[in-house]
Amino acid sequence: MRHVAGLLLTPGAGGSRESAALVAVERALDLPVRRIDFPNRLRGSRAPDRPPAAIAHLREQADAFAESLGVEPDRVALGGRSFGGRMASMAVAQGQPAAGLVLLSYPLHPPGRPDRLRVEHLPNVAVPVLAVSGTADPFGTPDELATHLAAIAGRLTCTFVAGTHTPKDDDEVARTVAGWLTAL
Numbered sequence: 111m112r113h114v115a116g117l118l119l120t121p122g123a124g125g126s127r128e129s130a131a132l133v134a135v136e137r138a139l140d141l142p143v144r145r146i147d148f149p150n151r152l153r154g155s156r157a158p159d160r161p162p163a164a165i166a167h168l169r170e171q172a173d174a175f176a177e178s179l180g181v182e183p184d185r186v187a188l189g190g191r192s193f194g195g196r197m198a199s200m201a202v203a204q205g206q207p208a209a210g211l212v213l214l215s216y217p218l219h220p221p222g223r224p225d226r227l228r229v230e231h232l233p234n235v236a237v238p239v240l241a242v243s244g245t246a247d248p249f250g251t252p253d254e255l256a257t258h259l260a261a262i263a264g265r266l267t268c269t270f271v272a273g274t275h276t277p278k279d280d281d282e283v284a285r286t287v288a289g290w291l292t293a294l
Contacts, residue, residue, distance in 0.1 A: 114209045114291050115185040116142040118172050120194030122215070123158035126151055131191050131214055131280050138284035139291065144175045148194070164197045169206050183207040187291060189240075192217050192249070192275065196228060203234035210238040210264075210294055212287055215275050218250030218258055232261040239266050240290040242283050244273035 117139060119132045127145035136143040149167050150159045158164070168188070176183040188198040189212025196217055202208050219226050239262050243255055250258075252270045259266055269286050271277045 113185075114141060114187045114294050115179050115181040116144065116175060117187045117189065117212065117291065118168075118175050118198075119143060119145045119212070120168060120188075120190030120198060121145075121147065121151070122190070122192035122194055124156040125191065125194075129191055131276075131283055134280035134284040135212075135214075135287050138281070138288040140288075141291070142175075142179060144171070146171045148197075158193055161197060161200060164193075165201045165204065168197055168201050172201070172206060172208070185209055187212060187294070189213060189287075191215055199235055199239075200231050202237055203231035208237050210240070210291070211235065212290075213239060213241040214283060214287075215243050215247060215277070216241050216250065216255065216259070217275075218255055221248035224254065227258060229258050229261055232259065233263055236263040238264050238294060240287065241266065241268045242277070242286050243268075243270055244275060244277040245270045246273065247275045249275055 121129045127147045132145045148159050148164050176186045184207035187210040188208045190198050191214040195213035256268050271282050
């Protein structure tokens, strides 16, 4: 695989591009990073967009980022925190080219609702994937994430760090992402 030319990062539901985790990842990387907001945030709303609107926006931004870097979209890694990572994985499952996926605190299911899995699209994800989550994340335990993310067709790396849905050490998360992207 050709090296990763850049990383597009998206926030969690109700969050912004200024999320501490996203900023830490950008600081840790020695490659271009574009942190974006979803349309709801651009409109001033904290309520998350419906997936079709969020995915369309992410795809448009990924293609524009690749163009600004002078590379094909398959040289840009996509990812995000919680909802943002889920939208990135859905975009890739729907055909968005990507060098890989970075899923920070993937929301496998709503807290307390392990019967409502968000995994239907994962078998269609055929790029390398890094999933970094807290050891006590109510959106998916380490065992649940390892079991269900195994449906991903691409090479999967799962890493768990201390914390809940917001891991305690953003710098540890960022170092993990940096090391993984360097190895791609």
